[in-house]
Amino acid sequence: MARVFTEGRLAYGMQLPIQSQSTLYAEAWEAGATVVDLAEVARAADRAGFGYLATCDHVAIPRRLAGAMSTVWYDPVATLAYLAGITEQVRLLSHVAIVGLRHPLITAKQYATLDHLSGGRLILGVGAGHVAEEFEVVGADFARRGAVLDETLDALRAALGPEEYPEFEGERFSFKDLGQLPRPARARIPVWVGGSSPAAVRRAAVRGDGWLPQGDPRGELPARIARIRQLREAAGITEPVEFGAITEALYVGEPGWATGRRTLTGKAEALAESLREYAALGVDQIQVRFRSRDRAELTDQITAFGTEVAPLLND
Template sequence: MWHPSRMKYGIAATTSVTPATTPQSQADYVRRMAQTAEDAGFDSVWISDRTVYPKDLAARYPDEFGLGKADPSAQNVLEAVTTLSYIAGATTRVKVGMSVLVLPFRHPVLNAKMLTTLDVLSGGRLIAGFGTGWMPEEFATMNADFDERGRVTDEHIRAFMALCQGEEYEGSITSTAGMTFFPRPLQTPYPPVWIGGNSKAAIRRAVRHGDAWHGIGQSPSEVSNTRDAIGTLCETEGRPPSEVAITLRSTLVLDREVLDDTGQRKTLTGSPQQIRDDLNQYQDAGLDYLVISIDQPTEDDTAQAAFSFAKLANL
């Protein structure tokens, strides 16, 4: 099991976060951000997962992608496992993770083979971030059952853990009875499993199946509430709360305040002192691990912001 001894930091290298990246320059950008993470002292590099999305995304989901919200092009991401393999080959120290891989779109055996292969080739640096997905249109395109995504995700996770340990798996979505699975991962019993999502179902899944809960954009007070909820669920499940790390992915906007719908400054936006105060509040709230996405207009600005944040966080 994975037990953090202090608050750690990762950086998302998802190419769409920086609009300056073009299809021709994405490989260079990913390699640059991976090397920046390694040089600046970050613990890990992360990639998001998306297959397709509606052309009228902002019209369908105005609360998330409407005017003043997230840029729909932020969903233009490279395939996660392939990209992390590229990052692993371009680095030597940083861990590589998915924030998060949508399991219902993938075949559990092939997915497990891809991930264990990545763990072997990276020297045991994989963090397996898993989630259920949220966009019905994407599920329809992928011929996956949106309503069954929770159950399918749970089975995927159980199959992944069994195959990593050389065990046969028998379930409704696949069976490996009488079959040999290769390779086993370097990390035992399996790479750390982080469960993504802010919903109650995601939190329950993290307690039942995960080494960590991986939330999205929560404030320090929200993180504190989630930590308490996880502690209560752990007692119900007979599991020590220390076995479930509290992790978060959020967006860093350095030197510019971003306001929420109530006019309040969003966490991790603003001056260096405001960012430092936010990090202290996250630490006090019980956050073990923070993965930052960086909102800057150019690749150079993004790399510089990563180094500036590393100094603020004393990496």
């Protein structure tokens, strides 16, 4: 069993700022932020009871996309390993690792070590990727990245299991009689599959322990959740699955500045009431994001959410 959070209770986590700076979500202050800022945000979330901290994954951004995506993308394994050393309880999520860029044994070595060092706090979030050039430069197959990801996930089930000498035989990858220590701290690493396309939904259903939608509106979540349940039942999978959602941007309290019309603002009770609707839609964990103008404001928001909003999420 690879369930992460308690069934029937809405959990919450967050994508870290600074470590990825796409113009879709990065705040202006992040461009000048330092590792000290990153560390303080992570520690604040750990103290505030957040269920996980998440980091992204891109190897290299082509010039044609750099204007929108930027080229700031920290390595997820290095970043999560650093966070493991400065936090105590919060889980560590790759959201998402583009595992098709790497051989499964390389991925297994990195993430098994991370789980070992963190005392079993890893959640491996995976996705297919979308930047052709970074696949091409490392010799990975962009055109067939979905099929590659499917086989990679099967290979990782073996490579991240309890056996020192894992075995796998597939179309693209095969290995046996090759030992890898240390093993993960747990017999099974939770694997959450990212993406909202039909292929990603199917992959989450038959190969995942959880689903990470990519910003789906609330109204679209029930149908996709139902589809995943249907596909799992058809495949004879009876193990639990955890459903996620990325919430609207949040601000606890009255901001006094223009946070954007799609930002949920207000008192803790009002925010909690809105966020509880996710649980009613079948969601198990929400990924929250706060509007902020500097690190201090962000850590204040994280603390306010943990002390004022979070206790009301499961009323």
